[in-house]
Amino acid sequence: MKILILGIDGYLGWPLALKMGSKGHEVIGIDNLSTRKFSEEVGSDSAFPLPSPSDRVKEAKKILGINIDFYVKDANDMEFLKETIRKHKPDVIVHFAEQRSAPYSMKDYNHAQYTLDNNLGTTLKLIYAVNEIDPSIHILKMGTMGEYGTPSLDIPESPFVEANINNKKDKIIFPRWGGSIYHWSKIFDTDLLLYFNQIFGLTVTDIMQGPVYGTRTTEITEEGLRTRFDFDETWGTVVNRFCVEAVLGLPLTPYGKGGQTRGFISLEDSMEALRTLIENPPKTGEYRLVHQFAEIYSVNKIAEVVKNAAESLGMSTEIKHVDNPRIEAEEHYYNPEIKILPSLGFKPKKNLKDEVKIILEDLIPYKSRLERYKDSIMPKTKWKK
Numbered sequence: 001m002k003i004l005i006l007g008i009d010g011y012l013g014w015p016l017a018l019k020m021g022s023k024g025h026e027v028i029g030i031d032n033l034s035t036r037k038f039s040e041e042v043g044s045d046s047a048f049p050l051p052s053p054s055d056r057v058k059e060a061k062k063i064l065g066i067n068i069d070f071y072v073k074d075a076n077d078m079e080f081l082k083e084t085i086r087k088h089k090p091d092v093i094v095h096f097a098e099q100r101s102a103p104y105s106m107k108d109y110n111h112a113q114y115t116l117d118n119n120l121g122t123t124l125k126l127i128y129a130v131n132e133i134d135p136s137i138h139i140l141k142m143g144t145m146g147e148y149g150t151p152s153l154d155i156p157e158s159p160f161v162e163a164n165i166n167n168k169k170d171k172i173i174f175p176r177w178g179g180s181i182y183h184w185s186k187i188f189d190t191d192l193l194l195y196f197n198q199i200f201g202l203t204v205t206d207i208m209q210g211p212v213y214g215t216r217t218t219e220i221t222e223e224g225l226r227t228r229f230d231f232d233e234t235w236g237t238v239v240n241r242f243c244v245e246a247v248l249g250l251p252l253t254p255y256g257k258g259g260q261t262r263g264f265i266s267l268e269d270s271m272e273a274l275r276t277l278i279e280n281p282p283k284t285g286e287y288r289l290v291h292q293f294a295e296i297y298s299v300n301k302i303a304e305v306v307k308n309a310a311e312s313l314g315m316s317t318e319i320k321h322v323d324n325p326r327i328e329a330e331e332h333y334y335n336p337e338i339k340i341l342p343s344l345g346f347k348p349k350k351n352l353k354d355e356v357k358i359i360l361e362d363l364i365p366y367k368s369r370l371e372r373y374k375d376s377i378m379p380k381t382k383w384k385k
């Protein structure tokens, strides 16, 4: 298959390029390198130094023998996007080219506005470009489990539910309630995809994924192939952040009560799930919503797992609850359905406990590099000023 990845330079984009290339698929990618720039903006950097795009491509060729076409361009540039689709004629376009941080989107008006402009702008351009050039191209879009918020209802793996209001029945969209402007941008993306699936008959997989953790995939076998790894308060996600806190001897920081519960997935399992969805597309003209996570944990449980793993490696670690900078439920019901990936034969192979140990071992040699960015770790971005 020919796969075009929008956002190929990111935490998920790069390992997906390596995975799909290693499986014999043709990989083309676009990235404007914005996450590199934004991480610098908040005084941080990837835990592992990142090669330049051209060096990444060379390493992939040298170590894995794969060819990747990497364009340092903006997927939010309609003319370039159309030119690339026309030139390469992909079977599937993976859309990761979005600002993916909740705290970044909540810093101030400018960051909120950028998040909405960039994320919705790119999705809308992709929809119109695909419709104009070849509406049968499969759009595989990264959404988030955070589109639902934390309702006191089971979360069905389907965009629609049957509602009964005043004895009248109709199909309605299952309620969503984002926990940040970033999460709202993904809700609006879903609305656009649902609408244009009905109008243009586009073929769409809309993935609701939980937070991803980890440093490794089957293909990341050498330093030159590593993907970025963020840990600062803006770009780092909870498991990866706790691992860096442990390595630096800082307390682990559950926000508030720490009962916030999410569906987590390792980097390797996320890549395998994506491969499964790419290789098993929906029927032409179908909109398919997929839940993508492996294990459900609370933030408190994650802190405990990281503490135990760090102690088994000889580090002394404490857990210190800090004031929650976000506005979110700190204790809640959480029961999302998951049936589509298992029905396609996908089974997660990794678990949090084992992976956390590997993350810690991978980070230890970079301790002095991490020290340089220590000031970016404690939460500063408050939802309500």
Ligand code: USQ
Binding pocket: 100, 101, 102, 103, 143, 144, 145, 146, 147, 209, 210, 211, 212, 236, 237, 238, 239, 241, 253, 254, 255, 256, 258, 260, 262, 263, 299, 326, 328
């Ligand atoms: N949290 C802590 N302590 C920390 C960091 C986070 O308690 O030091 C808590 C947060 O308050 C939140 C939970 O951990 O309740 C998850 O936060 P996170 O920063 O790991 O993840 P989030 O901001 O929700 O966003 C991340 C990715 C995003 C993806 C989302 C999936 O950045 O791109 O869409 O995970 S989900 O969480 O299911 O919406």
